[in-house]
Amino acid sequence: MTLRVGRLGHVGIAVRDMERSVSFYTEVLGMRLTEQFNYGMDEVGHGVAVLAGSFVRNDSTHHCLSIFTLRNAVEPPAEHAFGLHHIAFEMNSSDDLLALYRRFEERGIPIVNARKGGPGNQPRFYGRDPDGNLLEFYWGIDQVGWDGIARP
Numbered sequence: 139m140t141l142r143v144g145r146l147g148h149v150g151i152a153v154r155d156m157e158r159s160v161s162f163y164t165e166v167l168g169m170r171l172t173e174q175f176n177y178g179m180d181e182v183g184h185g186v187a188v189l190a191g192s193f194v195r196n197d198s199t200h201h202c203l204s205i206f207t208l209r210n211a212v213e214p215p216a217e218h219a220f221g222l223h224h225i226a227f228e229m230n231s232s233d234d235l236l237a238l239y240r241r242f243e244e245r246g247i248p249i250v251n252a253r254k255g256g257p258g259n260q261p262r263f264y265g266r267d268p269d270g271n272l273l274e275f276y277w278g279i280d281q282v283g284w285d286g287i288a289r290p
Contacts, residue, residue: 141237143227147276150204150223152187159205160192169194172201173288188223193288200280200288224264224272228279232261235277239263 153159156174163169172193189209193201206223229235242249242265250272252263262276280289 141234141241142230143238143275144230144234145228147226147228147274147279148202148204149225150206150272150274152206152208152220152223154207154220156190156192156205156207160194163194163203163205169196169203170286172282195282198281198283200282222271224274226262226274226276229275229277232277235261235263235275238275 151159160171160174164171172195174190174192176190177188187208188206190207192205194203194205195201204223204226229238239249239252241247242263247265250264250266254261260276260279262274264272264274267273282288
């Protein structure tokens with residue numbers, strides 16, 4: 139098999155309290171907050187259940203941990219849970235990303251969402267593994283410069 143993911147890129151977790159979680163990862167673990175966002179009620183991103191997100195890093199890569207709160211729930215609906223939200227895999231090239239997207243289509247594996255832009259500005263698509271875990275595949279995530287500010 140010549141097409142394969144390049145590396146595990148980041149992990150996304152769903153949390154009950156965004157402020158508490160960001161404080162833990164930044165103040166206790168010493169990670170740095172890259173950016174935060176809130177989706178409007180009619181916007182879809184990061185799968186379909188995310189309401190708000192924070193992205194933290196430990197080096198110049200835009201993020202290694204995505205922290206999310208979910209829509210319409212104090213307790214999540216049955217198809218979503220607190221804890222793991224998604225696993226992200228970085229591809230070796232944009233050609234590999236497109237080839238994997240086509241492989242998903244050819245094998246009838248549903249694609250949950252596909253887009254470019256947003257936190258990290260990388261092209262990406264989302265699908266599910268056989269157990270329903272949300273997977274993200276991307277290429278070309280932003281690097282944060284000397285000023286510590288993410289690209290808008």
